[in-house]
Structures are given as C-alpha cells and as structure tokens.
Amino acid sequence: MVRANIYVTLKQGVLDPQGETVRSALESLGFKGVREVRMGKFLVITLNGMDVKQAEAQIDEMCRRLLANPVIEDYAFELATVPESKAETA
Amino acid sequence: MKFGILVFPGSWSHQDFSWVLKDVLGYEAFYIWHKEADLKGADCIILPGGFSYGDYLRAGAIARFSPAMQAVAEFALKGGLVLGSCNGFQILCEAGLLPGALLRNRSLQYRCQWVHLRVESELSPFVVGLQGRVLRMPISHGEGRYYADRETLQALHQHGQVIFRYAEVDGTISQEANPNGSVMNIAGVCNRWGNVLGLMPHPERAAERILGTEDGRLLFEAAVQSLIRA
Numbered sequence: 001m002v003r004a005n006i007y008v009t010l011k012q013g014v015l016d017p018q019g020e021t022v023r024s025a026l027e028s029l030g031f032k033g034v035r036e037v038r039m040g041k042f043l044v045i046t047l048n049g050m051d052v053k054q055a056e057a058q059i060d061e062m063c064r065r066l067l068a069n070p071v072i073e074d075y076a077f078e079l080a081t082v083p084e085s086k087a088e089t090a
Numbered sequence: 091m092k093f094g095i096l097v098f099p100g101s102w103s104h105q106d107f108s109w110v111l112k113d114v115l116g117y118e119a120f121y122i123w124h125k126e127a128d129l130k131g132a133d134c135i136i137l138p139g140g141f142s143y144g145d146y147l148r149a150g151a152i153a154r155f156s157p158a159m160q161a162v163a164e165f166a167l168k169g170g171l172v173l174g175s176c177n178g179f180q181i182l183c184e185a186g187l188l189p190g191a192l193l194r195n196r197s198l199q200y201r202c203q204w205v206h207l208r209v210e211s212e213l214s215p216f217v218v219g220l221q222g223r224v225l226r227m228p229i230s231h232g233e234g235r236y237y238a239d240r241e242t243l244q245a246l247h248q249h250g251q252v253i254f255r256y257a258e259v260d261g262t263i264s265q266e267a268n269p270n271g272s273v274m275n276i277a278g279v280c281n282r283w284g285n286v287l288g289l290m291p292h293p294e295r296a297a298e299r300i301l302g303t304e305d306g307r308l309l310f311e312a313a314v315q316s317l318i319r320a
Contacts, residue, residue, distance in 0.1 A: 014237060015271065017196050066155075069148055069184065071191040072237060 001084060002047045002055040006077040008068045009040035043067060052079050091314050093119040094132030096162070096178075098142035098153050103176065106294040107136050114298055115310060127157040133317055134171040135162050137178025139230070139292060149192065149233045150180035159185060171313055172286045173216060176231055179278070179288030188281055188288045189246065190238035196271025200232040204302075205269055205291060207277050208257040211250035214284040215316035216309045224261045225254075225305040227291035229269055234290040236272035236279070246279060254278035254289050 010016050016038050023037040045062070047055045059077050068075040093111045097104045104121060111119040122129060124142075129135060142153035153159060159181065166172050166187050174182040182188040195201055207227060209220040238246065246252050254277040256267045268275045270290070278289030293306030 013239075014193070015196065015235075017194060017198050017271075021198060066147070066151065069151070069191055071183070071189075071239075072193060 001082055002050060002052055002079055003082045004043075004045045004047065004055065004059045004077050004079050006043040006045060006059065006063065006067060006075060007040060008043070008063075008073050008075050009038060011072055011074055014072050040073075041067075046082070052081060055079055091117045091134070091317060092130075092132050093117055093134050093136055093310075094122045094129050095119060095136045095138060096124060096158050097121045097138070098124045098140065098156065100142045100144055101138050101140035101177070103138035103140055103292065103294060104136075106292075107138050110294045110297045110307065111136075111310060115307060117310070117314065122158055124153065124156040124158045127161050129158075129161050129165055134173065134313055135165060137162075137172070137174035137181055137288075138294070139176030139178060142177055142181065145177075145233070148180075148184065149177060150182075150184040153177075153181045154185035163187060166281070166286050169283065169285050171215060171317070173309070173313070174286075174288040175292055175294065176229075176234075176290055179290055180233065182286060182288045187286050188279055189242050189251070190236055190276075190279065192233050192290070193235040193237050194233050195231070195235055195269075200230075201234070201269045202230045203228065203269060205229050205277070206257050206259050206261075206267065207254040207289075207291060208261045208263065210252050210255055213250040214253055214280040214287045216280075216287045216313050217253055218312050218316060220308060220312065222261075223308075224257060224259065225296075225308065226259075226303045227293055227296040227306055229291045230295075231270070231290055234270040234272065236270075236276040236290075238273065243273065249282060251279050251282065251284075252276055253280050253287060254291070 296306035
C-alpha cells in the first residue's frame, strides 16, 4: 500500500494570525531568531490497491478538489510504499 | 414567492430564516435537506449560518459536495437568486459560486456583536434601492475574514461586486469598524451577475423591531420586488 504525507499551507501573502501568535509565544519563552511561523495542516492518507504512480494522481486530485482551497492554500505531498502490517498498526 | 432554505447537519440559522420569511413577512418558505437534489420549485434559495459538517477541514468545504448544493449550483448558473449568510457565505465561496475565501478572524476570537454595513453597489437584486444606505445587523462567527488576491479584488470593484463593507454608524470605512480583519472591510460580495450574494452578517436576526432593527428584511423585500418585476 501507499502512504501519502500531505502538507497544506497558507499561500504567501495570506495573513496567518495563528502563526503570528505562536511566533510571539516562542519569543516570550526566550527563543531567539524566530522570524516567522506559518501554520498549516498535515494529513496522512493510506491508499490500497495501487502503485505509487497511480497514488500520485489520486492524491493530487484529492488536494485540488477538497483538501486545499486554491484561493488561499498551497499543497505538497510525498509518497512512500509501506508494508501491509505496518500500515495497520500505525 | 417561494424561499427554499437549505439545512445541513450543523446548520443553526434555518429556523430564524423560516420565522422571518414566513411568520414576519408572510412569504412561502420551506426547508431543503442537504441530501435532496430537488429544490422544489423555490424562487430563491437561502444558505443559512451554522457549522455545516462541523466546519471540518475548512468551513463550508464539505457542504458544497452535497446533492442539494449541486442543485443550487445549477440553479445559480441559470440566474436563480441565492443568498448565503455566515456559513452560507463560506459554502458559496468554497463551491466557487462566489470569489474569495473566508479565514480565521484576525483576532483569533469568535465575534458576536452588532455591526454597520455600508451598501456599496446595487448589482445584486437583494440590494436594489439600498446603495449608500448603512444597515445594522449582527455578526456571529470565528471565520469571517474575507480574502481575495489583488487581481480578484480589482475585478470585484470594477464590476460592482463588493456589496457590503463594515463601516461606522455614519458610513465611514475604518479599521475600528472591521470586526475580523477582512480585506478592505468587505462583509459581502456577489457574483458577476448579481444573483448570488453572500455576507457574513445575519439579516434574519435583524428583521423585527423587537430585536432592535428591521434592516435585514430590506434584503428579502428587495429580492421579492425583483422577482415580481421579472
């Protein structure tokens, strides 16, 4: 089976008040040099019955149609083949 | 004049719309469950506020795939009147029936308060005769920060698609009057033809004197007038 790690992030230029709040919290904890924090979503999707190439097309369509909103978000993903047993216990 | 009010799991303003349209204004109104693909001959479709499908993923992201929304998209393409308020506005943007998107409030806080809206354009039948008026309505949302990119904003202004902007009581547009950080204080926009209108405020909660204002009913009355003229 194929596992996809999907990252959905706000486009550059879209204000991210959550990220800014986290940045200022890190600053008040004493962490230095944190210039910017951008928050996003991380999804893990496990697919059955297809190879990596087929999975790539599927995941890309999922991102375009549902998982990301192209008006405000960008997406990226990475794919890996995983053995059945490992996938079930994960 | 028949209003069809969509109901999703998690809608919360449908009964307020029904009350105002039927009991206060005397029009015919009925509910359309999200699984129904038949709009039952409605002349105007209402997408109410709430938290459809729990706002999972993004507000309005899942609701747009329901059978009822597929029917609404066809209805809108044929010029049918569609009004989305609050979550209804979010759904219309997610469905691509309106430009832009709605993001977490800049304050990160849920905002439940009265606002004033300046009517910027009469492109939509819901606001014919109201240009320049300042209307008072409540908002109640956590994700109402309107966003569109620069090119989209230019096109919206050029075509008169920006319908409502958050304003002071005298109509002045200011940062203080902007409750959620919306770009250019935008509170509501319509599509290119004006038949689909979305706004974050709640006209259905501002349509009776006992609630402090009847401004909300102006939108419904304008829509009815436009259908009578048509």
